[in-house]
Amino acid sequence: MEMPRPNPVVLSLKDRLVSRLKQVLPEDAVIHDEAETRAYECDALTAYKCPPLLAVLPSSTQEVSDVLRICHEEGVPVVPRGAGTSLAGGALPTADSVILGVARMNEVLETDYENRFIRVQTGRTNLSVTGAVEEEDFFYAPDPSSQLACAIAGNIAMNSGGAHCLKYGVTTNNLMGVTAVMMDGTVVEIGGAHLDAGGLDLLGLICGSEGQLAVVTEATLRILRKPEGARPVLMGYDSSEVAGQVVTDIIKAGVLPVAIEFMDRPCIEACEAFAHAGYPMCEALLIVEVEGSEAEIDMQLGLIKQIAAKHNPVELREAADADEAGRIWLGRKSAFGAMGQINDYMCLDGTIPVSSLPMVLRRIGEMSKEFGLDVANVFHAGDGNMHPLILFDANTPGQLETCEAFGAEILKLCVEAGGCLTGEHGVGIEKRDLMLHQYDAADLEAQMAVKDVFDPAWLLNPAKVFPLAVSEARRAQPQAA
Amino acid sequence: MKMMTPKSEAELAEMVAGADGPLWVKGGGTRGLGGAGEVVSVAGIAGVELYEPGALTLVVRAGTPVAEIEAVLAAENQRLAFEPMDHRGLLGTTGEPTIGGVVAGNISGPRRVQAGACRDFLLGVRFVDGAGQVVRNGGRVMKNVTGYDLVKLMAGSWGTLGILTEVALKVLPRPESEATLTVATAEAAVAVKAMAAALGSPFEVSGAAFDPEAGTRIRIEGFESSVSYRASRLQEILVPFGAVTVESGPEQSSAIWRDLRDVAPFHGGAGDVWRLSVKPTDAPEVAARLRAERVLYDWGGGLIWALVPEGTDLRARLGGVAGHATLVRASEATRARLGVFQPEPEPLRRISEGLRARFDPRGILNPGLMAQPVEA
Structure with missing residues (x-):
């Protein structure tokens, strides 16, 4: 997987950036020592690693705004990070980027059972949102398998699903409002305890935008009463x-x-x-x-x-x-854990119309023989969200590449069957270069136009979602220091 | 008046690309909106493209009448769960509501409070943007996070970002039975508490409305045995708020909700009609401030329908309450003066304007409909 070459101008800014960031953040919230930045070199797509220029751990929306404003002024790319559980490389840094982690922002800000919502800081983990309302027999519905670890910030960025969305929907169907910070530091409030937007549905647009439009710092989430059984x-x-x-x-x-x-x-x-x-x-x-x-x-x-x-x-x-x-x-x-004990594996999450399930499974079986790699299938059948796990040995030279080629073929098959590349994990870097199999140039142009509006300089998580060649002209050009 | 009547997406794209002035996008024309520009009717781009009941998916062209879709779904015991309102009674319009119009307005009925809004059931769109370019987004599967969610953006964009040509929708099974509980409440504050208790119960309430002249209505739907079980459990929960009666005839129950969905008490008479979205527990206080002639509460209080004398600037009475107010019925002059939609605060206004400028660079699609009213 190719990533853009680091911008030497940005690399040379490190010392200045550290000192500017320390003016707005506590000393321990700016991580620049090379041994420590390594902790942020990858997410759950561990095949790809790159330590960031530095990492920051703000504790409030104001601090996030300060960080983004400074990085914007300096022309430095920022990669937002929740809990780092992305399977798609959504939080993979580049050497010239600042990782903005929201892990320290994990407070519950408001619980309201009469109006059935909870407002949290987005560093809070998915499961601990339910944990905060469980005593009153309420729960937060989206339940990705990583729910013990994954953060609401990442859930919103990827529009995460889970096993129970056949009935309860995915993140976007359970998200009522956000406080988010745009790349230039502007804080926006969208939605809240009321339903539906008065103007354009910007909430729906931000959810699933993979941290490319704004950094979501607070979220109003729909909570539901638990069923009797x-x-x-x-x-x-x-x-x-x-x-x-x-x-x-x-x-x-x-x-x-x-x-x-x-x-x-x-x-x-x-x-x-x-x-x-x-x-x-x-x-x-x-x-x-x-x-x-x-x-x-x-x-x-x-x-x-x-x-x-x-x-x-x-x-x-x-x-x-x-x-x-x-x-x-x-x-x-x-x-996933069970498979991981046996083998290295790559987990895909293409979605298909339920009706084409037998055909798709048969073709995956055939391809498994062609590529010489085993596949285990586990998925949310009610909504057609597949999770083929391709088994490989990372220590055998060439197997990762074979596995990736196999995975790409499966995803193309999903698209041909009337489905899509990703149902709940997101595009990240993993499926970035397959986007043109699902969308044509005009479709992608419309999506990139949205990013142009929110982040004209393309500094926020820039090397994700869109094929590098397609987004090349837009991504930040080297700037004079 | 001259009207463009494309029969296909390609023809529409060509017309938009070649347009030399503003266009007014029209589905069935039942929403009573109108503005400057040549009318483009999407009614000719119609028909069911694909329907897979076993996958709960329907793909239809935008000009397809809602009634036709409902009939197709009913034959398989399914339905549009977001319960789109029919505006004809309230606005005194004629014509056939189209699915494109419903999606463009993100029109959702009483079940929105449980099942979600129109936008929550929208899986994919095709549209022609303001430059005449055909754009696809989403698809026809229920889970799809491939790229940005322009599907949501298009729902509720009222034709200002592009003209919808095809929509893919998630449909749901039509339940076997339904029942309505009526709680004899007179005060909005009590009604909102009763609705919160019902909606916060595990009994899957699919409608919670309050008509001050009829009391609090609570709807349950499902298999017959479930409905009668939940009705009795809800009765226990609701009795502290007022005497409870149960309407267990499905026809009577569905008639009650059709009337609430279409705001039947406001049909006919004079006066402007506003639709407000607020936090449910704010509703009684907000409604009191409106000094309306008559109000109806849906969505557990989160949706207020207000009937006010013609020309009333209701937004001025709202104060600092979080939420928004849409002017649904008014004269053209009032609409022009007050604006149909709630003005967005900065920086959201700037973002929305930026999006419109990108999707419709010449500003020809329903110009001014969603923008700020011009200060007199």
């Missing part, structure tokens, strides 16, 4: 075609489960060894979860099991108790 059912099938048909039939029947998860055999085996969830060994496993009172759950699962039974499952089992339900989900949620 939830229970998953496990079903195993001999083929993924049949499992795909079951998903479609359930949805058509008018039942809207809160989640429908799919795993194929390699994934089932790894997860079972890891979590001992009692998964059946078969070609395709579905976990379908519904919510409500005990009686409502019984009724909905009754309907779902009827549909499932028609397709000759090799296993059809409801969780008998909370403990079993917990293990079923633990298996699924630890899929």
Whole structure:
């Protein structure tokens, strides 16, 4: 993956920048020692590393504004960083960039149960947002698998999803307002406790903009009352075609489960060894979860099991108790970790129309043989968000490159099937150069025009999202010091 | 009046590229808006492109009548969950509302409070920008974070950034049954508390409105057994706020919500109609300040419909409350004087103007509709 060459003019500014930043931040919030900046050299896409020029850890919106204003004046690129869990390289620095980490900003600013929202600083982790309202039986719905670690800032930047978005939507559907800082230091307030924008939907635009339009420092998030209960059912099938048909039939029947998860055999085996969830060994496993009172759950699962039974499952089992339900989900949620114990892997997240599931899985199987690398599939079947995990050995020369080439082919396949390159992880650097497979030049031009408005000098996370050749003319040119 | 009636996206793109003056974009023309410029009707770019009930996805061309879409969905027991309002009764207009018009206005009904707004169900768009360039964004899958979300930006841009030609929507199953609970509340403050209690319950309330002349309405939808169970649990929650009656006939219940959706109590008579979006618990105080002839509260109080004497500058009475006020029904003169949309504060105004300048460099698409009213 190519990154732009560092701008020597910016590199030469380091000392001046450090002293200017120290005027607006506490001493320990400006990290410039080379041993320490290394902590920010990558995110969860660990194949790519580059220590930043320096890193700053502001504690307030004002401090973020001061940092951005200074970097803007000096013409220095800034890469915003939440918890650094991006799988797409969204927080990967360049040598001439300042990492702006929001980790110190993790306060709850307001909880309002009557109006059902919470306002937090965006360094707060996803799970701890729910943690702050759990006592009153409320929760924050988007639940990416990394929810223990990932920050709301990154969730907003990538418009993160999770297993339960079939019912509750993704981040953008649960985000009511933000305080954000533009590259020139201007603080903007968008939305809030009221619904929908009075003018253009700038909130919807900022959500998912990968930290390229503004740095979001505070967020108003929709919180929901927890359902009375939830229970998953496990079903195993001999083929993924049949499992795909079951998903479609359930949805058509008018039942809207809160989640429908799919795993194929390699994934089932790894997860079972890891979590001992009692998964059946078969070609395709579905976990379908519904919510409500005990009686409502019984009724909905009754309907779902009827549909499932028609397709000759090799296993059809409801969780008998909370403990079993917990293990079923633990298996699924630890899929990436379980695979990681066996192999290095690359996780993709292309989305496809549910109807093309069997075709796409078959083609991935064929490609796996062509490229000589194994693939395990785990994904959110209800909304077609796939997570093929390509297994490789990072220590074998050439395997990373083969893996990347394979991954690119899978993503192109997703687009051809009527889907998209990324459902919830974001483009970052990982899918940047594939963008022209999904969008043509005019489509990308319209998106880049938005960045021109928010960040005319293209200093905010500039080398992401758009193919480098496409954004080249816009990205910051060397400036005189 | 001369009207452009393109039959395809390509034809529309050519017309926009070749336009030498302002254009006024029209779907079904039921929103009662009008302005300077040659009318471009999108009604000819119509038809269902793709419908996959098992994937909950519908792709339609922008000029497709909403009624046609609802019929297609109903045949598969599905629906548009954001419950778009029909403006004809309120505005005394005729014509057929189109899906493009609904999306352009981000029009959402009572279920917005639970299911989300129109923009939350919008998966993808195709549009012709102000230079006549065709642009695609999003797609037809439910999760898509590939590049910037211009889909949301287009929803509610009222044709000022581009003319929609095709939209992809997420649809949902139509529930088996529904019921409405009515709480005998007279005071808005009590009603808002009752609605907050219902919406903050685990019982999946899909509508919470207050008509001072009818009481607080709470809607539940789902499988029949669920609806009756939740109705009884909600009754326990709501009884402290006033006597509760249950309307369990689905037809009666759906008629109540159709009337609330379309603001039926304001149909016919004179007066301007405003639509305000506020924090629900602010609503009683805000409504009192409006000195309106009649108000209706939807979205648990977060949406206020206000009927006021013609020409009233309601925004001047709002004070510093967070939220916004849209002028939905008024004479052309009042609309020109007060502006349909809430003026945006800086720096948001500057950003919005910047976006409009980029998407419509010649400023020819519905000029002035979303911009600040010109100071007299």
